[in-house]
Amino acid sequence: MSTETVSAQVAEYSLLSLTLDGYNTALSINLPMSVGLIVVILLLFLLLKRAGSKIKGFCTEEITVKEPFTGTEVKIKANTEDKKVAHRIWTELVTRKAAIPFQRDKDVIVEVYDSWHSLFLCVREQISAIPVEKLRNREKVDIEKLIDISTKVLNDGLRPHLTEWQAKYRAWYTAAQCDGKYSELTPQDLQRQYPQYDELVSDIESVNLKLAAFANELKKIVRG
Incomplete structure (x- = not known):
């Protein structure tokens, strides 16, 4: 060459x-x-x-999360800390009688209400666990969105049902347990004696379906 x-x-x-x-x-x-x-x-x-x-720990993809009770949507670019909060709320939903379909032949209404109460406490704990200085940080805007939409699920989803039904149903159920004519009934059979049983349970089933939808929205954040 x-x-x-x-x-x-x-x-x-x-x-x-x-x-x-x-x-x-x-x-x-x-x-x-x-x-x-x-x-x-x-x-x-x-x-x-x-x-x-x-x-x-930052996700480069923006995820749209929809709150099922009012249809409110927010866009979240979640970091690791946001995902941890979403995972804790998601876990509460899917492991308690919140996002799980109500089974009329097996589930007990007062136990469902107890689970919903625990869900309230869980979301409140997530809110209180976030330091104020982090909420003031512009990087924490997305976690505020997550907390806000979770709170909306409680206030616009669970609270209306509980306000309408819980107190009067619990009062009836407590009295019915002491009534001798119902002494041989199981809790599931006893609750069917409630005068507005079908209407009450239909509303519980509707709420549960929407909580299940919200759990799926949180899963998008966890996996995002």
Whole structure:
């Protein structure tokens, strides 16, 4: 292979080439190679930036979460801390008698109300556990959205049902347990004696379906 051929090949793969011709000097730039190198550097920068975001616990995707009772939607770009809060609320929903369908032949209404009460306490604990200085930080806007929409589920979803039914049903159930004519009945059979049983249970089933839908929305945050 001639010296000229080698020089041509070197020049082909060089970013810069310097040519000396007597007293004249020429500097040339390999434009295709330069553009390619810039593209590679940009890609590496974007990959490193994305990896850095993941390491810091930030999700690069914005997730739309819908509150099922009023249809309110919020967009959340959740970090690791947000996901932990969402996971704790999700766990309460799916492991208690909240987002689980009501079974008329097995479930006891007062136990459902007890689970809903625990759900109230769980969300309140998540709110109180967040330091005030973090809520003032602009990075915590998304966790505020998560807490707000969870609170809306309680106030616009659970609270109306409980206000309408819980006190009067518990009063009836307590009295019925002391009534001798019901002494042989199981809790499931006893609750069927409630005068507005079908209407009450239909409302519980409706609330449970929407809580299940909200649990699925929280799962999107946890897996996002």
